[in-house]
Amino acid sequence: GCIYRDQYKLDAAVAEYSKAIQLQEGFARAFLNRGIALHEQLNLSAAIQDFDAATLVDPSYADAYWNKALTLLLAGQFAKGWQLNEWRWKIRNAPYDIRNFTPPLWLGSESLRGKTILLHGEQGLGDTIQFCRYSRLVAELGARVLLEVQKPLVGLLSSLDGVSEVFGRGEPLPNFDVHCPMLSLPLAFQTHLDNVPNGSGYLRASSDKLAQWTSTLGERGSARRIGLVWSGSTGHANDRNRSIPLEQLVRFLPAHHEYFSLQKEVRQQDLAALSGKQSPRHFGERIVDFSDTAALCELMDLVISVDTSVAHLAGSIGRDTWILLPYVPDWRWMLDRIDSPWYPSVTLIRQTRMGDWEGALQSAGRLLI
Numbered sequence: 001g002c003i004y005r006d007q008y009k010l011d012a013a014v015a016e017y018s019k020a021i022q023l024q025e026g027f028a029r030a031f032l033n034r035g036i037a038l039h040e041q042l043n044l045s046a047a048i049q050d051f052d053a054a055t056l057v058d059p060s061y062a063d064a065y066w067n068k069a070l071t072l073l074l075a076g077q078f079a080k081g082w083q084l085n086e087w088r089w090k091i092r093n094a095p096y097d098i099r100n101f102t103p104p105l106w107l108g109s110e111s112l113r114g115k116t117i118l119l120h121g122e123q124g125l126g127d128t129i130q131f132c133r134y135s136r137l138v139a140e141l142g143a144r145v146l147l148e149v150q151k152p153l154v155g156l157l158s159s160l161d162g163v164s165e166v167f168g169r170g171e172p173l174p175n176f177d178v179h180c181p182m183l184s185l186p187l188a189f190q191t192h193l194d195n196v197p198n199g200s201g202y203l204r205a206s207s208d209k210l211a212q213w214t215s216t217l218g219e220r221g222s223a224r225r226i227g228l229v230w231s232g233s234t235g236h237a238n239d240r241n242r243s244i245p246l247e248q249l250v251r252f253l254p255a256h257h258e259y260f261s262l263q264k265e266v267r268q269q270d271l272a273a274l275s276g277k278q279s280p281r282h283f284g285e286r287i288v289d290f291s292d293t294a295a296l297c298e299l300m301d302l303v304i305s306v307d308t309s310v311a312h313l314a315g316s317i318g319r320d321t322w323i324l325l326p327y328v329p330d331w332r333w334m335l336d337r338i339d340s341p342w343y344p345s346v347t348l349i350r351q352t353r354m355g356d357w358e359g360a361l362q363s364a365g366r367l368l369i
Helices: 002-006 010-023 028-040 044-057 062-074 078-090 125-139 151-157 182-188 207-217 246-250 290-298 309-316 357-368
Strands: 116-120 144-149 163-168 178-181 225-229 258-261 302-306 321-325 346-350
Touching: 002 010, 002 028, 010 028, 028 044, 028 062, 044 062, 062 078, 078 182, 116 125, 116 182, 125 144, 125 151, 125 182, 125 309, 144 151, 151 163, 151 290, 178 182, 207 290, 225 309, 246 357, 290 309, 302 309, 309 321, 309 346, 321 357, 346 357
Parallel strands: 116 144, 116 178, 144 163, 225 258, 225 302, 302 321, 321 346
Antiparallel strands: none
């Protein structure tokens, strides 16, 4: 079953997991694995049933609770989803570090008046960009807010509303009274679809960076400036589904616009496409950190991105952004909608079949004509 799932033969995977469940009574891991495969088929109700079956066998099965959380969040069922998402700290082989701070965890119950709280990034750069918006809400509760984030984000987040100090991960931290991981903030503030905190303009590029990149880009003509991001980190668990070969992307780009690469690194297989007639202008190492990327985003008329941190960045500064999503998207984009409650300026362009970027790119290309 796991081999078939790795090959995206999901019907076969589900069948094999079902055999395993028949052969061994109370096989919690088989219920979990079948639930994950059903989630990837977007059969969400059946997936939830399997995660529940796994936890009925083993009430402490953190992986099953956490996967149920992701399925509920994808379905827009935030209340229960945020609660179960706290099981992420107990899953096996977690892809993030568990912080053992002495000060207690804050999840919204206790007063913060007069206290110092540390909000810390825990997973990807995009997660930090998405959930740092809660800093202002925490400060409004009377707290002094410290922010610990990934080092490439320090410059960008230094002007974030509500934050007293920003630290890069690994730097010495001052004393604080309580802490909260950023992906626990939606639970602390009981976030639902109708009260998502303002997602437009809570980040901004510095005036110095804007001046620098305005000079670098040069005088603009009448052509529309469009920023492109076609791939993310190769280490991302879902990279093969979310990234697009540059050669495939540029085939759908009308020639009458001006295109710019907003990503610092380019994969070996994309280098040839960077020298083509329709290739975006690429800056490479001149993009030092996300403060540079933020300035580039602000200077674009439109950003088109796969599901990476730059998509979050463009949305957070309020730039018009089209996000190209795989058939099974990350939970935060939910299903069957072209907009996002997290970012008002974002339009979602989805695959309609597993692995089929052609249809999504054709849709984007038609909108650009």
